[in-house]
Amino acid sequence: MGRLLVQKFGGTSVGSVERINAVASRVARFVERGDRVVVVVSAMSGETNRLEGLGFDIAKRPSPREMDMLLSSGEQASIALVAMALMEQGCPARSWLGSQIRIETDTNHTKARIENIDVAGVQADLDSGTTPVIAGFQGVTAAGEVTTFGRGGSDTTAVAVAAALEADECQIYTDVDGVYSADPRIVDNARLLATVTFEEMLELASLGSKVLHSRSVELTGKYGVPLRVLSSLTDPAEENPGTLITTEEQAMEQPLVAGVAYARDEAKVTVLGVPDVPGVASKILGPVGAAGIEVDMIVQNAGADGSADLTFTVRRADYERALEILREASGTVGARSVAGDDRIAKVSAVGMGMRSHAGVATRMFDALAAENINIEMISTSEIKISVVVAERYLELAVRAIHDAFELESPPSAD
Numbered sequence: 050m051g052r053l054l055v056q057k058f059g060g061t062s063v064g065s066v067e068r069i070n071a072v073a074s075r076v077a078r079f080v081e082r083g084d085r086v087v088v089v090v091s092a093m094s095g096e097t098n099r100l101e102g103l104g105f106d107i108a109k110r111p112s113p114r115e116m117d118m119l120l121s122s123g124e125q126a127s128i129a130l131v132a133m134a135l136m137e138q139g140c141p142a143r144s145w146l147g148s149q150i151r152i153e154t155d156t157n158h159t160k161a162r163i164e165n166i167d168v169a170g171v172q173a174d175l176d177s178g179t180t181p182v183i184a185g186f187q188g189v190t191a192a193g194e195v196t197t198f199g200r201g202g203s204d205t206t207a208v209a210v211a212a213a214l215e216a217d218e219c220q221i222y223t224d225v226d227g228v229y230s231a232d233p234r235i236v237d238n239a240r241l242l243a244t245v246t247f248e249e250m251l252e253l254a255s256l257g258s259k260v261l262h263s264r265s266v267e268l269t270g271k272y273g274v275p276l277r278v279l280s281s282l283t284d285p286a287e288e289n290p291g292t293l294i295t296t297e298e299q300a301m302e303q304p305l306v307a308g309v310a311y312a313r314d315e316a317k318v319t320v321l322g323v324p325d326v327p328g329v330a331s332k333i334l335g336p337v338g339a340a341g342i343e344v345d346m347i348v349q350n351a352g353a354d355g356s357a358d359l360t361f362t363v364r365r366a367d368y369e370r371a372l373e374i375l376r377e378a379s380g381t382v383g384a385r386s387v388a389g390d391d392r393i394a395k396v397s398a399v400g401m402g403m404r405s406h407a408g409v410a411t412r413m414f415d416a417l418a419a420e421n422i423n424i425e426m427i428s429t430s431e432i433k434i435s436v437v438v439a440e441r442y443l444e445l446a447v448r449a450i451h452d453a454f455e456l457e458s459p460p461s462a463d
């Protein structure tokens with residue numbers, strides 16, 4: 050008996066007629082070998098950006114509902130093309146929009162969350178030997194409005210569908226070989242990880258290692274769907290296991306540090322001379338949160354004069370808005386002034402092994418000190434240590450930490 054697989058192909062993998070045909074042959078090969086495959090696809094590469102650009106050419110602040118209507122059309126085109134290509138290979142196929150399957154979501158346009166999936170239609174296809182091809186990244190509200198899940202959201206469609214179907218494995222085909230110990234564009238000898246736990250992956254994904262949509266990793270953990278990231282560019286006949294994202298129980302090794310992640314698009318803002326009395330932090334951060342701006346690291350230094358400085362990081366895109374809001378709020382609480390820096394980056398070491406080993410932070414800080422990199426902020430969790438550094442040190446910091454934990458690939462035999 051074959052396996053039930055969900056195979057998701059990203060924009061690059063369906064970026065041209067040739068690529069679409071290659072995807073179809075890959076899928077057909079699995080089907081011929083007796084597996085049942087559910088295909089999930091993204092829009093052709095560049096298409097979602099193009100559509101988004103059009104929206105912003107027309108309106109400075111396009112209606113989120115209309116943005117969803119617009120962006121979801123990219124996937125509508127690619128599912129039809131992939132289904133046709135499968136049929137050309139002699140593999141019966143049928144395309145499905147999110148609204149047709151009924152991937153039901155909340156009403157949060159442009160960042161909707163899946164609430165329920167009805168897999169009956171897809172299951173019927175599978176039972177009759179038809180390969181369903183599902184549009185990633187999109188759903189529908191109870192009232193019938195089209196929604197999308199945020200950029201990169203097709204991964205989340207794939208995992209959610211795999212969970213609903215109780216698939217044997219969800220395979221995310223992409224243009225990289227899997228998950229690396231660091232961005233291979235920055236670190237030459239970054240290692241391809243055979244396995245990584247979903248907790249580690251969640252930190253790596255949310256920290257800016259853009260391999261997977263964060264929500265898809267959360268769902269992997271929640272439903273225990275085995276998730277594999279692998280390349281769609283290698284010959285399907287070759288052994289190409291990619292990276293398996295596992296639960297902790299399944300993980301073989303628990304490295305001190307599994308990988309080094311970074312997020313470049315960060316900014317920090319400081320409210321100086323805040324009266325050091327109860328309630329002030331909430332009065333300052335409240336309006337920021339109310340404006341939908343996500344605050345990440347927060348540091349407060351108490352000064353000698355009974356006042357304090359409150360510093361926190363936001364996404365760089367939110368920097369100007371955050372400054373504006375804080376200037377207003379600082380007047381209300383009687384703070385002295387507001388300052389900021391939008392040329393910072395966050396670099397993080399992530400690993401399950403940190404939980405049971407001391408000294409990881411010291412090793413990381415030593416490595417940065419040896420390169421003369423100033424640490425501006427620090428935050429830690431059970432399995433992660435993050436530092437904020439000036440953006441110009443980003444690459445150097447990633448390499449230094451990668452070296453310090455000896456994450457490089459073993460020298461090859463030849």
Ligand code: ASP
Binds near residue numbers: 060092097123200
């Ligand atoms: N097409 C959407 C995007 O470019 C969704 C995805 O590719 O996962 O963000």
Ligand code: MG
Binds near residue numbers: 059201262
């Ligand atoms: Mg993606």
